[in-house]
Amino acid sequence: MDSHGQYEQRVVWAVVGTGIGPLLLAATRDGLVNVVFHATDKVRDQALERLAARLGTEPVEAPGSPLLTEAIRQVEAYFAGRRQDFELPLDWSLISGFNRQVLRELAAGVPYGTVVGYGDLAGRVGQPGAAQAVGMAMGANPLPVVVPCHRVVESDGGIGGFGGGLETKRKLLALEGVLPEPLF
Numbered sequence: 001m002d003s004h005g006q007y008e009q010r011v012v013w014a015v016v017g018t019g020i021g022p023l024l025l026a027a028t029r030d031g032l033v034n035v036v037f038h039a040t041d042k043v044r045d046q047a048l049e050r051l052a053a054r055l056g057t058e059p060v061e062a063p064g065s066p067l068l069t070e071a072i073r074q075v076e077a078y079f080a081g082r083r084q085d086f087e088l089p090l091d092w093s094l095i096s097g098f099n100r101q102v103l104r105e106l107a108a109g110v111p112y113g114t115v116v117g118y119g120d121l122a123g124r125v126g127q128p129g130a131a132q133a134v135g136m137a138m139g140a141n142p143l144p145v146v147v148p149c150h151r152v153v154e155s156d157g158g159i160g161g162f163g164g165g166l167e168t169k170r171k172l173l174a175l176e177g178v179l180p181e182p183l184f
Helices: 041-055 066-079 097-109 118-124 131-139 166-175
Strands: 012-016 023-028 031-036
Touching (some): 012 041, 012 066, 023 041, 023 066, 097 118, 118 131
Antiparallel strands (some): 012 023
């Protein structure tokens, strides 16, 4: 507790090697709060600065923390093909409003090995004309992979955009059997 009797926010992080490159995982007492693609030193440091500014505390590297142990285990199992669903507490504090509503629907309603169109997802949250806003929500997703924004595609069969890069999206969809494995 701090001097005012309030529990201090604690943010712990670790970098995990995966088939799509290093992922930064960060967690609070409430759950996994952030997943960051391509977590090289520079990207990692920028992400940690953003987290510190948003959450009001300096993130601490703690790969053995109980807050991260299960998340790391599940992410590793997913990339090894041994897990299809994440069963983790999530801290939604980095996202709100429509974006949170869309991401919660995505997490709950689009299972492994399936895809959904931007417009279809908009319709599921009662905003059938908001396909573009759904795209913006996907780009703002603080928990990619775990909240599977890679499963959202264009209704005409196009792959759509992706904050982690289109090659990363293709690899994730191939891992889930939606696309064939890239030849090289």
